Amino acid sequence: DADVTQTPRNRITKTGKRIMLECSQTKGHDRMYWYRQDPGLGLRLIYYSFDVKDINKGEISDGYSVSRQAQAKFSLSLESAIPNQTALYFCATREDMNTGELFFGEGSRLTVL
Amino acid sequence: QKEVEQNSGPLSVPEGAIASLNCTYSDRGSQSFFWYRQYSGKSPELIMFIYSNGDKEDGRFTAQLNKASQYVSLLIRDSQPSDSATYLCAATSGTSYGKLTFGQGTILTVHP
Numbered sequence: 001d002a003d004v005t006q007t008p009r010n011r012i013t014k015t016g017k018r019i020m021l022e023c024s025q026t027k028g029h030d031r032m033y034w035y036r037q038d039p040g041l042g043l044r045l046i047y048y049s050f051d052v053k054d055i056n057k058g059e060i061s062d063g064y065s066v067s068r069q070a071q072a073k074f075s076l077s078l079e080s081a082i083p084n085q086t087a088l089y090f091c092a093t094r095e096d097m098n099t100g101e102l103f104f105g106e107g108s109r110l111t112v113l
Numbered sequence: 114q115k116e117v118e119q120n121s122g123p124l125s126v127p128e129g130a131i132a133s134l135n136c137t138y139s140d141r142g143s144q145s146f147f148w149y150r151q152y153s154g155k156s157p158e159l160i161m162f163i164y165s166n167g168d169k170e171d172g173r174f175t176a177q178l179n180k181a182s183q184y185v186s187l188l189i190r191d192s193q194p195s196d197s198a199t200y201l202c203a204a205t206s207g208t209s210y211g212k213l214t215f216g217q218g219t220i221l222t223v224h225p
Contacts, residue, residue: 031211042119042201042217043157050211058212090156094213098145098205099164102213104156 003027006091006105014113019078021108023091031094032074033102034058034066036087043090049074050096081112116140117204119216128225132189134200136216139183142207146178146185149201151218157201161187192223 004025013019023032030051035043035058045058047066055066063085067075078085088109092102120135138146145164149157163169163176163185175188185204189196199218206212 033213035215040217043203043215045212045214048212056209056212059214094211096211099162101147101159101162102149102157102203104158106156 002106004091004093004103004105006089006108008108009106010109012111012113013081015082017081017112019081019110021076021089021091021110023074023076023105025072025074025091025093025103027093027103028071029093029103030071030096031100032068033092033094034064034074034076035090035092036060037090037107038087046076046089078110078112081110083112086110086112115216116206116214117202117216119200119202119219121219123220123222125222125224126192128192128194128223130192130223132192132196132221132223134187134189134202134219134221136185136187136202136204137183138185138204140204140207141183143183143204144207145205146176147203147213148174148176148185148187149203149215150196151199151201153198160200189221192221194223194225197222 033048034046049055049068091105147162148160151157161176177186202216
């Protein structure tokens with residue numbers, strides 16, 4: 001089983017719908033991240049969290065919200081999806097050290113029509 | 114200005130050549146730098162990290178860091194077609210502990 005699991009892997013929805021992307025991890029890391037990837041734009045940070053009470057906005061948090069339900073679970077919500085939120089979304093975890101690498105989930109491809 | 118910028122691609126090199134990937138960062142407080150490789154449709158995977166000025170070598174890969182110039186590079190020696198991928202540079206934040214910011218990526222193609 002993957003250490004970082006994202007669900008759903010693919011989702012097509014309509015403008016205005018509420019969408020939740022879920023992430024769970026078995027690595028025991030406190031740090032969890034949500035990134036968005038668009039062609040030519042690399043990975044852009046949406047939100048990151050150090051524990052259930054510590055959630056921080058990233059570069060592009062507008063239109064998104066998150067919930068850290070437990071150390072192992074970090075969910076990303078789009079309250080009212082719009083077409084320019086069509087992208088590939090990655091969840092990642094990281095060791096609590098400055099040289100710690102990110103461990104990524106397999107990604108969730110979201111299409112908003 | 115983006116916090117982390119990579120040289121525009123795509124980059125194409127012949128098999129066996131050296132591929133040079135470059136990255137600059139704007140946050141002088143950044144301490145650690147990472148190079149990730151991402152194959153099409155897959156998740157990024159770590160190639161190397163570096164946090165001290167100078168060179169760090171791992172097999173065919175060499176990362177170079179120059180904090181005075183705020184510059185990080187990745188050299189791939191003896192490039193192989195299997196190295197064809199998108200390469201992502203990332204840097205930690207000097208002000209927001211734990212934040213990791215990526216550049217836009219450089220697409221590398223190694224042709225036989």
